[in-house]
Amino acid sequence: SGHYGRGAMAKVIKGTTVAKKVRTDLRHDIEKIQVDKPDFKPCLTVVQVGSRPDSNVYIGAKIKACQEIGIKGVHLKLPPSTTQEELISEIHRLNEDPGVHGIILQVPLDCTTNIDETEATNALSPAKDVDGLTDINAGRLARGDLKRCFTPCTPSGCMVLINEAGVDPKGKNVCVVGRSKIVGAPMHDLLLWAHGTVTTCHSRTPDLGYHIKQADIVVVAAGKKELVKGDMIKPGAVVIDCGINPEPDSTKKAGVKLWGDVEYAGAKEVAGYITPVPGGVGPMTVALLMRNTVVSAKRMNGIRELHTLVRPGPAVHSSTFQPAARVGSIMLRGLRFLAK
Helix, strand or coil, rough: CCCCCCCCCCCEEEEHHHHHHHHHHHHHHHHHEEEEEEEECEEEEEEEEEEECHHHHHHHHHHHHHHCCCCCEEEECCCCCCCHHHHHHHHHHHHHCCCEEEECCCCCCCCCCCCHHHHHHHHHCCCCCCCCCCCCHHHHHCCCHHHHHHCHHHHHHHHHHHHHHCCCCCEEEEEEEECCCHHHHHHHHHHHHHCCCEEEECCCCCCHHHHHHHHCCECCCCCCCCCHHHHHHCCCCEECCCCCCEEEECCCCEEEEEECCHHHHHHHCCCCCCCCCCCCCHHHHHHHHHHHHHHHHHHHHCCCCCCCCCCCCCCCCHHHHHHHHHHHHHHHHHHHHHCC
16 A cells, blocks of 8 residues: 555554543443433453462453443452362353353463363353353354454454554455464454455464565564564554563563564564554553443443444544544444444
């Protein structure tokens, strides 16, 4: 596409700013519904087995985001001695509770027993599986049945960031690096149903650079520090970096520096748009989890359309999300289930 700024530095897509706009729009959406339905209160329950310190941090961020938006956030902590039967029975109880709209099972599980994570995840009702990780939701996404599934939050967030760059995947060459069930595989599916021509690369791909060089949009989720170098990137491409690779760094406040999967300094010279690490994809993941929870609550309450991001108009507080006017193309095509 000729409209990319060749020769200039890449525009930085600030996920922190976009995520904040998504969260603000969700809050307004909930408040608007509560005018007619005062009892409307989306509820997200996070189920944790044990007490891994990193999991506690992630759960804390999710609960804090819930409070900001007006979602009821519940942290259900089960002891490390929890058996698979006990965990699944708790999940079934939440499935049956009409006051709970979203359920996530925080992994990895920190248990002294032998719990099959896949089986426990698949015990979640697909209608409340707001992380989009059950086999049923994954299968619906793979088949393009986007009206009836939840999609994992990181790839959904990447779709919003691509849209933020004003780029429609339709007819574009797209390269996804990584094939995990949480990011790479669903990212491929979302881009495919947004009519991109998608190549998925992974650890067995012999010439990674060759495939990336063809791509107008590159999404990297490989978990390898600076795997993708600047000289691999097609000039003007949109580069979305999902990597979070922590390394000790005494100059940083937390004593850790986060590195992406893309060599940022080099890529920034070549790309048209790029996401930073941190402050790119990360904040979007939590924002999209919040949105999936609100979507679920609306479905269960028979409220058809989600104003947020899909149809901004005078009735919607879209002043907080002007770029949302462009969301139409990708969101309605790529994440169709949000519209109806």
